[in-house]
Amino acid sequence: MDKRLFADVTGLSGGDTDRWYHAIMAAMDEFKIQSALSQAMFIAQVGHESLGFKRLSENLNYSPSGLQTIFGKQRFPEEVAWSLGRNEEHPARLREIADRAYGGRLGNTNPGDGWVYRGRGLIQITGKYNYEQCGIALRKNLLKEPELLESDTLAARSAAWYWDSKSCNSTCGDLVRTTEKINGPAKAGLEDRKKRFNMACKALGINCL
Structure with a gap:
């Protein structure tokens, strides 16, 4: 081509x-x-x-309804979605959204992992486990330098x-x-x-x- x-x-x-x-x-x-x-x-x-x-980095600027549509009402019930999503009272709380959306899954175990290992790259590699496996394949320490996926x-x-x-x-x-x-x-x-x-x-x- x-x-x-x-x-x-x-x-x-x-x-x-x-x-x-x-x-x-x-x-x-x-x-x-x-x-x-x-x-x-x-x-x-x-x-x-x-x-x-x-x-090359995940857009987490969701409205309350967007959070529920993408991540589900169980993870983002109405009150939580309103407190974190962008609305007329405040902008989206990006770190908190990432940690709630991805915390405790995809290999994320520590507080803040959801934000650190949010979607990056052309296909949005997400989660500590995927960063680790991708890093092994590409011979890069993506756990230490996750932002490398934005190159x-x-x-x-x-x-x-x-x-x-x-x-x-x-x-x-x-x-x-x-x-x-x-x-x-x-x-x-x-x-x-x-x-x-x-x-x-x-x-x-x-x-x-």
């Missing part, structure tokens, strides 16, 4: 194309994301997760590692199943993922959804 085709597949242009071309192509090569269909789905998924390749090269490599760890090549023709592997049962943003997948498939000249 040359840079012009990459721009069409990703929807990027100018400096954004230059910024991401080599990092993403190298990451896909490293983790054997090689077929046109798998590349289309991978790029669609990371494009959505990173808000168009622009955000372009590791943002792309971590995304490709996660894709491979979830065997997403095997489901790359199925948007819903692949999204569930990446985003969990919430399968948030399906319409945007579908739009990006269709754009990528069209650019690559393959049939898709």
Whole structure:
């Protein structure tokens, strides 16, 4: 895939194309994301997760209703959602949101782990366990330096590692199943993922959804 085709597949242009071309192509090569269909789905998924390749750290600026939609009413009952989510009385309390959303799971055991190991990279690696496993694979101490996943090269490599760890090549023709592997049962943003997948498939000249 040359840079012009990459721009069409990703929807990027100018400096954004230059910024991401080599990092993403190298990451896909490293983790054997090689077929046109798998590349289309991978790029669609990371494009959505990173808000168009622009955000490498999780956006936790949720309203009370957003917290309940994304994380559930059991974890964020109405009173808690109102006290932490952004509203007319105060901005979102980002650290508290992360710790409540991710505390006690995903390998997070210590107070503050939810915030320290919040989603980062093109596919939003989340939780101490995933940071540890990703760090082993990429030979980086991500437990000590979690912010490394906000560098372009590791943002792309971590995304490709996660894709491979979830065997997403095997489901790359199925948007819903692949999204569930990446985003969990919430399968948030399906319409945007579908739009990006269709754009990528069209650019690559393959049939898709």
